[in-house]
Amino acid sequence: MYTENDYLMWLSCIINLGVDKRNQLLDYFGSAEDIWKSDRDEISKVINVKENVLHTIIRTKTNELMEKRLSLLREKNIQFVGVSDILYPDKLRVIHQPPVGIYVIGSIPDFTFPSVAIVGTRKCSVYGKDIAYLFARELSQNNVIIVSGMAEGIDSAAHRGALAEDNVTVAVFGNGVDICYPAFNKELKEKIIQNGCVISEYPPGMAPKPYHFPARNRIISGLSDAAVIIEGSEKSGSLITANHALEQGRDVFAVPGDITQKRSDGPNKLLKQGAYVLTQTSDILEVLRIEPEQNNKINSKNNKNITQALATDEKLLYDCMGENPISVDELFIKTQMELNNLQCVLTMLEIKGFIQKVSGQRYMKV
Amino acid sequence: MLSKIISGALTGIDGYVVETEVDISQGLPCFEIVGLPDSAVKESKDRVRTSIKNSGFNFPVKRITVNLAPANTRKEGPSFDLPIAIGILTCIEEINNQNVKGVFFTGELSLDGGVKPVSGVLPLIYGAFKSGIKKCIVPIDNAEEAALVKGMEVIGVRSLNEVVEYFNGKINIDATTVNYDKLFSEDNNFYEADFADVKGQDNVKRALEIAAAGLHNILIIGPPGAGKTMMAKRLPSILPDLTFEESMEITKIYSVSGFLKNKNALVKRRPFRAPHHTISNSAMVGGGRIPKPGEVSLSHNGVLFLDELPEFNRNVLEELRQPLEDRQVTISRINGTMTFPANLMVAASMNPCPCGYYGYSEKCSCSQSKVDKYLGKISGPLLDRLDIQVEASAVNYDDFNVSIKAENSSTIKKRVVAAHKIQKERYKNENIYFNSALSAAQIEKYCKLGKAEKEIIKSAFERLNLSARAYHKILKISRTIADLSGSENIGVSHIAEAIQLRNLDRKFLK
Numbered sequence A: 001m002y003t004e005n006d007y008l009m010w011l012s013c014i015i016n017l018g019v020d021k022r023n024q025l026l027d028y029f030g031s032a033e034d035i036w037k038s039d040r041d042e043i044s045k046v047i048n049v050k051e052n053v054l055h056t057i058i059r060t061k062t063n064e065l066m067e068k069r070l071s072l073l074r075e076k077n078i079q080f081v082g083v084s085d086i087l088y089p090d091k092l093r094v095i096h097q098p099p100v101g102i103y104v105i106g107s108i109p110d111f112t113f114p115s116v117a118i119v120g121t122r123k124c125s126v127y128g129k130d131i132a133y134l135f136a137r138e139l140s141q142n143n144v145i146i147v148s149g150m151a152e153g154i155d156s157a158a159h160r161g162a163l164a165e166d167n168v169t170v171a172v173f174g175n176g177v178d179i180c181y182p183a184f185n186k187e188l189k190e191k192i193i194q195n196g197c198v199i200s201e202y203p204p205g206m207a208p209k210p211y212h213f214p215a216r217n218r219i220i221s222g223l224s225d226a227a228v229i230i231e232g233s234e235k236s237g238s239l240i241t242a243n244h245a246l247e248q249g250r251d252v253f254a255v256p257g258d259i260t261q262k263r264s265d266g267p268n269k270l271l272k273q274g275a276y277v278l279t280q281t282s283d284i285l286e287v288l289r290i291e292p293e294q295n296n297k298i299n300s301k302n303n304k305n306i307t308q309a310l311a312t313d314e315k316l317l318y319d320c321m322g323e324n325p326i327s328v329d330e331l332f333i334k335t336q337m338e339l340n341n342l343q344c345v346l347t348m349l350e351i352k353g354f355i356q357k358v359s360g361q362r363y364m365k366v
Numbered sequence B: 001m002l003s004k005i006i007s008g009a010l011t012g013i014d015g016y017v018v019e020t021e022v023d024i025s026q027g028l029p030c031f032e033i034v035g036l037p038d039s040a041v042k043e044s045k046d047r048v049r050t051s052i053k054n055s056g057f058n059f060p061v062k063r064i065t066v067n068l069a070p071a072n073t074r075k076e077g078p079s080f081d082l083p084i085a086i087g088i089l090t091c092i093e094e095i096n097n098q099n100v101k102g103v104f105f106t107g108e109l110s111l112d113g114g115v116k117p118v119s120g121v122l123p124l125i126y127g128a129f130k131s132g133i134k135k136c137i138v139p140i141d142n143a144e145e146a147a148l149v150k151g152m153e154v155i156g157v158r159s160l161n162e163v164v165e166y167f168n169g170k171i172n173i174d175a176t177t178v179n180y181d182k183l184f185s186e187d188n189n190f191y192e193a194d195f196a197d198v199k200g201q202d203n204v205k206r207a208l209e210i211a212a213a214g215l216h217n218i219l220i221i222g223p224p225g226a227g228k229t230m231m232a233k234r235l236p237s238i239l240p241d242l243t244f245e246e247s248m249e250i251t252k253i254y255s256v257s258g259f260l261k262n263k264n265a266l267v268k269r270r271p272f273r274a275p276h277h278t279i280s281n282s283a284m285v286g287g288g289r290i291p292k293p294g295e296v297s298l299s300h301n302g303v304l305f306l307d308e309l310p311e312f313n314r315n316v317l318e319e320l321r322q323p324l325e326d327r328q329v330t331i332s333r334i335n336g337t338m339t340f341p342a343n344l345m346v347a348a349s350m351n352p353c354p355c356g357y358y359g360y361s362e363k364c365s366c367s368q369s370k371v372d373k374y375l376g377k378i379s380g381p382l383l384d385r386l387d388i389q390v391e392a393s394a395v396n397y398d399d400f401n402v403s404i405k406a407e408n409s410s411t412i413k414k415r416v417v418a419a420h421k422i423q424k425e426r427y428k429n430e431n432i433y434f435n436s437a438l439s440a441a442q443i444e445k446y447c448k449l450g451k452a453e454k455e456i457i458k459s460a461f462e463r464l465n466l467s468a469r470a471y472h473k474i475l476k477i478s479r480t481i482a483d484l485s486g487s488e489n490i491g492v493s494h495i496a497e498a499i500q501l502r503n504l505d506r507k508f509l510k
Helices: A006-013 A019-030 A032-037 A039-048 A051-059 A063-075 A126-141 A154-164 A183-195 A211-224 A236-249 A261-274 A281-287 A303-308 A311-319 A327-334 A337-352 B043-054 B078-091 B123-128 B139-147 B160-167 B181-185 B201-212 B228-233 B244-256 B283-287 B316-319 B322-327 B366-376 B380-385 B397-401 B411-427 B440-446 B449-464 B470-484 B493-498
Strands: A081-082 A101-106 A115-119 A145-148 A171-173 A199-200 A226-231 A250-252 A355-358 A362-365 B002-011 B012-024 B031-035 B063-069 B103-105 B135-139 B154-155 B218-221 B303-306 B329-333 B334-343 B346-352 B387-391
Touching: A006 A019, A006 A063, A006 A101, A006 B201, A006 B218, A006 B329, A006 B411, A019 A039, A032 B002, A039 A051, A081 B440, A101 A183, A115 A154, A115 A211, A115 A236, A115 A311, A115 B334, A126 A145, A126 A154, A126 A281, A145 A154, A154 A171, A154 A183, A171 A183, A171 A211, A183 A199, A183 B366, A211 A236, A226 A236, A226 A261, A226 A281, A236 A250, A236 A261, A250 A281, A250 B411, A311 A327, A311 B218, A327 A337, A327 A362, A327 B201, A327 B440, A337 A355, A337 B201, A337 B449, A362 B218, B002 B123, B012 B078, B012 B123, B043 B078, B063 B078, B078 B103, B078 B135, B078 B160, B103 B123, B123 B135, B123 B139, B123 B244, B139 B154, B154 B160, B201 B218, B201 B228, B201 B346, B201 B387, B201 B411, B201 B470, B228 B303, B228 B346, B244 B334, B283 B316, B316 B322, B316 B380, B322 B329, B322 B380, B366 B380, B411 B470, B440 B470, B449 B470, B470 B493
Parallel strands: A115 A145, A115 A226, A145 A171, A171 A199, A226 A250, B002 B103, B031 B063, B103 B135, B135 B154, B218 B346, B218 B387, B303 B346
Antiparallel strands: A081 A101, A101 A199, A355 A362, B002 B012, B012 B063, B329 B334
């Protein structure tokens, strides 16, 4: 009376049962339904687990509990996709120890499109955040799905970059999908759900635990054709993602960083080991054999057209700016304009969308 | 035998006349003071007795009763020493009763009969003058301060003996006078700090100029060492010179607080107060058993500088909201409710994050939650009162070497003064003086926008992530910028510049 999906959901809810044991059971019995129908002795023959885990397996095999869980999922608008489901991403199915099922809020995108994971440390620099955003945006213009973990710092910036282009983005959680962690990303989570989905292998209500995140990272890399590591120390979660990606046969890109900073150790180490050097979006596109969408690219905006639309003052100021932020003081010295006029022209350029203000009273070309 | 001597006491920063009645009658020797004296007043018994004795007079061995009328207000401090002593000496006919009639006395006595200065002389004398008193005896160290009250004959004295001899016609003491013109003309350029010393940071300087022109409160955000404090310290140097009335108001407050020395009887420079961030509530807004002015009142007609704004105790910052709105602060204590003026301009500075380098240097790795928490220490309503929020950029070595000559304070001041004049003229029928005080209704009236201006403000809101509360602020600042440039209407360029001065609305610290 239940579907295979439902039985897989039951399997995924058993606490203290490792993902390897779950997959062992699935391999032996062939389907989750058969595990449900088997008895204690048979299960204990297949996997070597403690008595209390066995007890949990047997105890939770009740229709009552199943109904309760299913109605909870319906209530919270969560979809469970088992490993045998047609919606389950193929990319994820082929990895070592795939989750027996994933909980999803939103709609699972078509993973036949290329997908790239952009990850990095939470304690990132503003520069790291900026480039994560930029890469995510440019990849999005080429219809690449952006996968990340919605942690603060690099992850959030990557999601934001994708959202800025109204592109599909996927966040993988180390907790139940109904919980927003970190809590201040509530708004971001809603936006991700509108444009893509949030995914977790943990049942709803599961709180984030430190050991969830390394396991979560294998799903991030598993859903992606390539992983981009922006910043992270030598022992950070980003490196775990990179290692998973390598094991799963996915390409690893690292952005070279300042060698004096601890947060650059991770990517620099990966580069030493032979990861692809990432300095521009086309580096990824080439490796993934994606034809760049010429007309959409940010950098290919026709300079001539822009400058024609500007007044003399605006043109003068615009020409002084580059891709790197420049402070208003420097602009003042460079252009020798009156300060009040300068400020006014800056606002105009901002409103027209040609330049962007960043922290520290600095401006850069969009 | 009864004598009545005029003296005074303070409520808040206003003085009122207190009649010191001394009665000496037959009976067991005793010395009583009634009329709600505090302990310093009660102790004056001993000072008075000893100093009369040590001045060479006989202290009467009789029943002495002193009443401080009105008897229902609390009297504090040692300023009744002199009037009580004079009262006793008049009773025993060392001084002729007729001579001290209509003369105001104040002063503390020392045991050797010397007269020591007291605080709050200016408001005391001013209060006495308003009730029709024309002559006063004050400690010599307070004489110049007292002489600021025009029309009052001020006699500065050194000792009790001097007073007695003066009234008995044995010596003559010239009345102390103050030459107002000289007071105001001499060394007008007393601000050592000048904007010419500040290299670079032109956008912050411009923001400070706008802030000064419209008396907008300003918040400067920047990394350590950007010169935030240095620039804020120079703010008084571009504010217009004090008028005599403003100067008197400040002097009264300083007099009550006991901050005046004889050398600078009149406070001539605009106050610049920079309290440390560990300051308590009552030190900030005023308080104490008998309320005394706090920092907000001490910066009346001047600048209150709050360095490292998020480090301040949150309660202290919240207390600032009411004085900033009402331009005065009312303190209620058991001994009465007092109102002190607090027409001040707030300049505050802060770092963008706990380490100070967020967005400025690769040194910073403060997490988003840390940055949010740091910025969150300043509540929305308080932030709302800081009209201008400007970012200072980090200073490079090159900035010290630029050959561009920085403008000096007096040049900037001229423009600010002109803008103040325009505002005074425009708001002559309103109860406000500056753009910063415009209410929502007044903004409608005085900040009319043309079609192009409306268009730009609309697109700015759509494109630039501005929050709703920014709207009125931008209009007010635009009004000030227009006044600075001498134009009657707010133009597109004024609005565009004002938008650059609302950084915290823009959320790019996120």
